[in-house]
Amino acid sequence: LVAAAWEYFGGLLKGVPTLILTDDQLLDPDLLLSALIRHRVTRLFASPPILSGLIVAQKQHTETTSLRIVTSSAEPMPPSLPSRWRQCFPDVPLWNFYGATECASNAAVYATSEADDGSKAVPVGRPIDNVKIYVLNAQLER
Numbered sequence: 001l002v003a004a005a006w007e008y009f010g011g012l013l014k015g016v017p018t019l020i021l022t023d024d025q026l027l028d029p030d031l032l033l034s035a036l037i038r039h040r041v042t043r044l045f046a047s048p049p050i051l052s053g054l055i056v057a058q059k060q061h062t063e064t065t066s067l068r069i070v071t072s073s074a075e076p077m078p079p080s081l082p083s084r085w086r087q088c089f090p091d092v093p094l095w096n097f098y099g100a101t102e103c104a105s106n107a108a109v110y111a112t113s114e115a116d117d118g119s120k121a122v123p124v125g126r127p128i129d130n131v132k133i134y135v136l137n138a139q140l141e142r
Helices: 002-013 023-027 029-038 046-061 079-090
Strands: 043-044 069-072 094-098 108-111
Touching: 023 029, 029 046, 043 046, 046 069, 046 079, 079 094
Parallel strands: 043 069, 069 094
Antiparallel strands: 094 108
16 A cells, blocks of 8 residues: 555655556556657556566557656566666666565665676665665574
């Protein structure tokens, strides 16, 4: 709920116009791309599957978006996504956000422009301010 509240109201609380997409726009990459172009969206927060669909849709269109930054979370980012994103949207940074459900928000961020195209996983990045991240074994030991 915290992440959803941030996604819906974060921009509005700062006076930034916010586009709330319909279910159809989220499920149809072509409709999503059209909405992003029509409304000149500059910032997008979306899960990896939605971004993958957006890449496919953009390859079939000549008109480009106004996107300036894209952040992704909700599930692990496929290792191929950063490279495919850079090929399709070379001027739009893609950030991988990480946060477990238990922490109710994002705890780490990673700029995927740093991703090694041959890696087996996209890093979760570094902790945000005032957050510590520990990698523990099954016994909850470091």
